Amino acid sequence: MDNLFAIAINGIFVKNFLLVQFLGLCSFLGVSKETKSAAGMSAAVMFVMILASTAAFLIFTYLLQPLGLTFLTTISFIIIIAALVQLVEFIIRKHSPPLYRSLGIYLPLITTNCAILGVVVLNVRLEYGFLQSVFYGFTAGIGYTMVMLLMSAIRERVNVLDVPASVQGLPHAFFITTLLSMAFVNFFGVIPT
């Protein structure tokens, strides 16, 4: 469970944050309508995940633990993530205004994206070292990106289909997510970790 390969398989496939652990579904359903914004969102989430797991590890190990302040873990992690999201927002707004507009409200919402808080909390709970923590953040981001790209391709195709009026739009996205999740859980459930 400690080597990096096992962490990668776990983070990307077996314990995929979106489809197996159901974390971060809000941005998943909100931004996966087209590939461009899905890719932008994934890049932003991955960036924040890596930075957040780095910063969270440093703060937890060198500040909270020595001072016996571990009861502040959740609050300090939330502050770290919020600060990082602000940073990403500045960068995207400056360098890619169209992407900024297409992400819309979902960009500030990364702050409350449970997938990111999930990564840093899991890092602490699984007692990962520095390299493992950062790598777990990275692979979780890869898994997020993969599912976002699959889902956006599916939704672009589903857009042109004649779906019954009663399930059009968001309900239909939940239908797709259900089946995708069934595919993921069943297929990757077999890989021993």
Next chain:
Amino acid sequence: MKLAVSVPPHIKLDDTIASINWTKIAVLIPVCMVSIYVFGIDVLSILLISVFSALITEAAIQKLQNQELTIKDGDAVLIGLILGLLLPPTVPLWIPVMGAFFAVALVKHAFGGLGSTLFNPAIAGLVFLNMSWTVLMGVDSVPHLGQYSDIMLELGAGRLIEVSPFALIGGLYLIHKKYIEWRIPLTYLLTTIVLAVLIGEDLSYVFTGMLMLGVFILAADPATSPITKNGRIIYGIFCGILTVLYGYFSYNYGLAVIFTIFFANAVSPFIEKNTYPKPVDEVMA
């Protein structure tokens, strides 16, 4: 000579959706007969209940939505028949009813009906049953082609479809009639066998009736596989790799085919999107 002015398309063939579906059903009939011979007459009730529940679900949905009834085109029959064939012979008779309802209502019609399905309905139905009633869906044995006669008649089959890989040879006729394209079946079969040999797997476990069904009917299903030619080759190779991967970890090459194609269906729009032919002299945006 009599000339007629008509709207396009002008190519006239006898192939219709109904003829394609009924041909596929005809290809599956020999396997049904062999499995009735092997498992006894009870199997017939599983198959019939599965087919009729699929038909009734489809008719009810189309009635409710005021659509034209299309139960004669054979698609619902095909879904029911495949679902029935994927079940073990020991299931209680309400299992195919639930599975066929899930397949036709939630996987076929909620996605827009014939030709719009994202996932193969029969496979999704089986996976749903497998997750919901795991104990009831357990199989008694895993097929093992120990001798050459097992290709004709496999008595260690755990599911109806696994009784005879040879009985599915009619799939070649589908390729001959171009009802399915040769790219997916060929690349899928070749990749699976080559990879299995490379990792030293016993081919007698790999080559089952389930693999034949997957290669000829399930993977090559036109609605759920990519439409581009390169995409189909990638899709076939992808299926082969995943099948061997799952089989390697689980020692169950039958379920491997099911879960592989279910997962590959999810990836198919992504493959399709990235293999569209590029326009010549494209103006960069």
